[in-house]
Amino acid sequence: MPGQTDRVKDVLRHLNSKQERALCQNDREAGRSAPSPRAFTHSCSAWPVLLWAVGVTLLISLRPASSHPQCLDFAPPFKPPWHLEFCxxxxxxxxxxxxxxxxxxxxxxxxxxxxxxxxxxxxxxxxxxxxxxxxxxxxxxxxxxxxxxxxxxxxxxxxxxxxxxxxxxxxxxxxxxxxxxxxxxxxxxxxxxxxxxxxxxxxxxxxxxxxxxxxxxSNLGQVAEDPQGCLQLCLTEVANNLRNPVLMLHTEQVGFVWVYLHDGSRLEQPFLDMSGDVMTTPWLGDERGFLGMAFHPKYKHNGRFFIYYSIQVNSKLEKIRISEMKVSDSDMNVADPYSERVILEIVEPAANHNGGQLLFGLDGYLYIFTGDGGKAGDPFGKYGNAQNKSALLDDPEARPEVFAYGVRNMWRCSVDRGDPVSRHGRGRIFCGDVGQNRYEEVDIIVKGGN
Incomplete structure (x- = not known):
């Protein structure tokens, strides 16, 4: 998906609505009292809590790593919070x-x-x-x-x-x-x-x-480092048999969202099937489709989540659509297919650079990372979309929901959890921005930033 080769910008859109301003608190923080994504097989109902699975790109030493500790609940071993009396x-x-x-x-x-x-x-x-x-x-x-x-x-x-x-x-x-x-x-x-x-x-x-x-x-329980300073890390598979997965919420580009149980198995019925509405093509590398999803910070209580996908109107006009949906009242493993409420639609002049990330900041706002419409060299208008002055945050004619500009196609972003002790940096938003021919970059997004 993120292999684009043209120059454009992304617009971060900020939903300025009171009902979205819930503080983002993860009810499922790591701890030994809480199971891991593939932790156990107790008779728990399966939340669509695919939030637990974290997708990472890792630089790993090429030196063979023989040690692979793992517990019965598929989680990594740990130091107990209190000493053990028996074992x-x-x-x-x-x-x-x-x-x-x-x-x-x-x-x-x-x-x-x-x-x-x-x-x-x-x-x-x-x-x-x-x-x-x-x-x-x-x-x-x-x-x-x-x-x-x-x-x-x-x-x-x-x-x-x-x-x-x-x-x-x-x-x-x-x-x-x-x-x-x-x-x-x-x-x-x-x-x-x-x-x-x-x-x-x-x-x-x-x-x-x-x-x-x-x-x-040797070094069991410690992070091992090779002479070049690369860390040896263990990876755990959290899902497989997916077609073009686009983020670690178990969503497929063709329009399906799946629920995985704690033992790694997948429910037969999808949590959400948008395949009939999502615009997709057989073209390998097509950047359109079901691109993003975010659970409301209080999803556990209100059942609300948000989706981001491509649509085609009258077989010609292409748009991206951001909608709110809710989980079914009768089955926590299935979304209510009739609950969709369209929040925003943006016309797409080209097939690429559709963005796709949705996330809640720690300020409670829902951030939407859209593409600018695609094509090489940002050819739209006098200045292109990336530096269009009507999109400046301090311009009298600027749209108030535009948060930052001047970037190209923010495919995936993440909120900084901050230093575990001082919390320094907590709440910052990092985004990977696709380069055109020579450069790729990671940006820290700031209000009004270019």
Whole structure:
């Protein structure tokens, strides 16, 4: 989409309406009490909270990065806010908070109590080791939980030699660790078959080898930096099988908006289907289509959201349209198709440079980043659209909703969250502006700026 090659401007339009002036507060701030975008499979209703998924362009070291820690909930490991009482080996960096640690401890002592009652060997150390692997920073690997479409192991992957030792001394505890009847039966009949089933194809991650691998455990919990200063980062897939996705709200250029559940699966019915209204063509690289979407800062309470898309009138006149819509009263996973209220339409003299970003600033305003109409060299009028004096903010004839000018085609923008401590810079708007032949740029948008 952003591969344009002409020179123009973008106009940032500012909806000066009281009903849009809600303070932008993200109700879903990161924290261990809140799940990640692909976090868990509890029976939660699925918000169209595709706001959680964050799209980034990263400069990553070309040096192979072997370590890939991941938790059972698909989230990265973390340092618990409070120390762990039971699985203490993972209290500096792992996948358990205090609540999960307490739950594991309760299950452990319940098993110990049964073993004591039956007069069996307690196998306390081995039992604790295996149960605490849920807290390992590599829990997703140990339990084969990386793929949300396959069953998660009930027991962690055990290296063959470790499994043999565990089986010879403690096979009587296996029935208390898993409900898997095949594992229970095999553990009583054949140690070799059982340990083959418990092993992992990737030997780097079976327990306890996973603890001893320098490639996995060096700098674990720290940001690794190569000699050139590039950071090693882990990426998580949040969605796939999309056609021309245009932003990380799971919108497709052809006019569909989808809801993804926390386990990474997608609902069969789209949240919104605008494919019958959106102007699209088979032309590869066409910049028209469904280009933007923004949830109202108080969407949780009012169900309002805004969309930005291309239309064609009478098979000839092309426009971009910005509309308000609402979620269905009866189904939170579906938009009300009859709720559309058109806010703004702008005639497009060319097929490219249609902008498309919608976002709410921290001032509560909805910012609309439009293209100027396209074509190379900004050929419209005496000065072109980019420097049209009638669009100046301090010109008596200027439109009051124009916020800034002199840029070309702001394809994607973002609001600065600011320094986490001082909050310095909070609320600034950054935009990537497409260059014509030689330059690309990132701009900080200021009121009246050129």
């Amino acid at each position: 203490t080996q993972y209290q500096e960096f792992g996948c358990c908070d205090q609540k999960t640690d307490n739950m594991i401890a309760e299950r452990y002592w319940d098993i110990i109590e049964v073993l004591e009652t039956q007069g069996l060997d307690l196998c306390a150390d081995s039992l604790k080791e295996i149960m605490c692997q849920e807290c390992s920073p590599y829990a997703a690997h140990l339990f084969d939980a990386e793929d949300p479409y396959t069953p998660v192991r009930e027991l962690p992957g055990l290296c063959f030699s470790y499994c043999q030792n565990f089986h010879s001394k403690c096979r009587h505890v296996i029935k208390y660790l898993t409900q898997n009847q095949l594992l229970q039966d095999t553990s009583q009949r054949d140690m070799s078959t059982f340990c083959t089933m418990m092993d992992l194809s990737d030997q780097d991650y079976c327990y306890p080898k996973v603890l001893n691998s320098p490639g996995l455990n």
